[in-house]
Amino acid sequence: MTLDALDVTLLDLFTAEPRIGALEASRRLGIARGTVTARLDRLERSGVITSWGPHLDPAALGHPVTAFLTLEIRQGAGHDVVGEHLATIPEVLEVCTITGAGDLWCRVVARSNADLQTVIDRALGHPGIVRSSTVIALATQVPYRVLPLVTSSSG
Amino acid sequence: MTLDALDVTLLDLFTAEPRIGALEASRRLGIARGTVTARLDRLERSGVITSWGPHLDPAALGHPVTAFLTLEIRQGAGHDVVGEHLATIPEVLEVCTITGAGDLWCRVVARSNADLQTVIDRALGHPGIVRSSTVIALATQVPYRVLPLVTSSSG
DNA sequence: CTCAAGACTGTACAGAGTGTTCACTGTTTC
């Protein structure tokens, strides 16, 4: 959908200070409160805002180690079957199918490098997986963000 | 930090229905309102909850294509310099350094496969990058989630 | 055993925000 400057400003503001509420936001931006709620409703209905839930930090939950697995699936075994297997592992935070040599990509976290081995073993413990490779994330250069995209999408 | 069953229940509840507020949550769980706010404060102070900001969907913002780039950095060029370059590109949502053959990993989004080429060209437009490989994400098997980790961390 | 600290409960109050409605004003579109 198309965002105008006010949508971008609202997303900026609520990302920076999520708890201000519609009334305070309307005061800050010099617009009517009804406009704020109408815009936010629209952004939510259109799917741009998927939720207002809390953002959780795996590191603060005791899982500071992040790794990316690339899995190759045996011919005949469905991606879905392996995906469902991976979904049962709490340390697997994200899985998607990809182009190229690998077939599945997933993000996993662990309590330590030793624990990572355990997690990987569990993830690979499915007969549909024939090969895998692991890279460990060392440092975050750019933390996950979407906001710059919002700004650039509106222009 | 250590989470008990109540913390997990609260995170579950507020992830499912973020807008209910402390009073309604206290009614649902049969506990005092003060306990809800105290627990949420503690979760926020300890870093488990990093923010209450809106979750934005790149696809709904017109960028349905996701790809992962693996970059190899020229000896002598710092990761940081390349990282800063990547940070200036709105379509680059996340960057981290990794072990293995590649040196930097990043998640990028684009409006289309054609647009992805443009984004990649811009990302690679830095003299510090000597090699790169791209995989395109086709389908999401497990959408990003942290909640299962919360549940398993408490036990 | 006893005491102190910490967490939770239940209550209360004032202040503030929310959901909702309505009349009015521009702007755009046909």
Added chain:
DNA sequence: GAAACAGTGAACACTCTGTACAGTCTTGAG
């Protein structure tokens, strides 16, 4: 010109929040 749409400003009742306080319960230290 009429209709549709988005925004304004005001008003209402209702609800939630921040804050405070006294009481209960559990736990660990002396």
